[in-house]
Amino acid sequence: MDMVTAVTSFGRSGLSDWLVQRVSAVILLAYFITLGVSIGDGVTYAEWKALFEQTWMRVFSVMAVLSLAAHAWIGIWAVLTDYLTERMMGAKGNVLRFVCQILSSLAIFVYVIWTIQILWS
Incomplete structure (x- = not known):
């Protein structure tokens, strides 16, 4: 049984894509959760600014945005490869x-x- 792979897939296989999705979700x-705990009942602009001036929060935010990007790409790729196919849309489906993509x-x-740029400027 051959595995389906494509150049535009994020990982090498469905298993690696599945793992990336789970790790990025965590x-x-x-x-x-960290943002929710930090904000609590409310936050002022000064408190918000102070939170994001801390290096650990900037690094954590970059990790989160990279996780969101990977998570989104895998989801978009899965939907597009399932619904925009040559079989469903004719010869123009792949294009x-x-x-x-x-x-x-x-x-x-x-x-x-x-x-x-926003986080580190």
């Missing part, structure tokens, strides 16, 4: 899927760079 959960990856890349 990192995101930890990040949002449309490729264009959608390029646009999605470009958007994710821009969001990651933008987040890093």
Whole structure:
């Protein structure tokens, strides 16, 4: 039985994609729990600024945004490869899927760079 692999897949196999999704979900959960505990009942601008001036929070935020990007890419790739196929959409299905994958990856890349710029400027 051959495994389905593609150049645009995040990992080498479905198992590695599954593992990346689970690890990224745990990192995101930890990040949002940390934010929730830090915020508590409310937060002022000064407290929010002080929280994100700490190096550990900036690093944790970068880890979270990279986890979100990996998690999102795997999900987008799975949906696009399931629904935009040559069999379902004719000869243009593969081209449309490729264009959608390029646009999605470009958007994710821009969001990651933008987040890093905001955090470290």
